[in-house]
Amino acid sequence: MKGEVKLLPYLDEPTSLVGKTFLLHGQPSRIESIRLHQGTVLVHFEGKDRTAAESLRGIQLFLPKSELPSLPEGAYYDWQLKGLAVVTESGKDLGVLETILYNPAANDVYETSLALIPAHAQFVLSVDLEAGRMVVSDDPGLLK
Missing domain, CATH: 2.30.30.240 (PRC-barrel domain)
Known part of the structure; x- marks a missing residue:
């Protein structure tokens, strides 16, 4: 899909990020879809084309603690x-x-x-x- 970016998630279930909104270059951007392809996590942000996706290279994404998926008992971030x-x-x-x-x-x-x-x-x-x-x-x- 055009406009996808590779993501190196620190989550066991990266698909739980679908629908979450992040600040990208100061603008809110919602994750529209996530798919796995050859061992890589590919993310598409709503409204981002290939050019916009290329501008995201090397950035880090952070979620507010309140948005993090809950973990099973005995598991910790x-x-x-x-x-x-x-x-x-x-x-x-x-x-x-x-x-x-x-x-x-x-x-x-x-x-x-x-x-x-x-x-x-x-x-x-x-x-x-x-x-x-x-x-x-x-x-x-x-x-x-």
């Missing part, structure tokens, strides 16, 4: 996890979750100044957003 205090189940302070290392071939990894923690239930025991804390297993292999 990255922005909710960054900045959490990370402690072991025995109470050892491992620092603050600073970075999420994305690994499509295996588990993502949460990084603090002291540890690398696989994003897996075996290692991440609990997340308490209200308390600002993540509890991880007492595994010496997590320490840098």
Whole structure:
């Protein structure tokens, strides 16, 4: 379709963005359709032709938090996890979750100044957003 742009979404279900409105170059623009083509997500914004689509190259799209799709219990957005205090189940302070290392071939990894923690239930025991804390297993292999 003419006027489509490639999108690198940070969502499991990019089709949930259909109908959402973003600001593009200061103007509100609604996503009219999303389709998958050869492993790529292609988006068409309402009223955008090929020339307009080319002007969008390299921009980032953000949704207000109120527009984000809800997640199942136990799933979190990255922005909710960054900045959490990370402690072991025995109470050892491992620092603050600073970075999420994305690994499509295996588990993502949460990084603090002291540890690398696989994003897996075996290692991440609990997340308490209200308390600002993540509890991880007492595994010496997590320490840098």
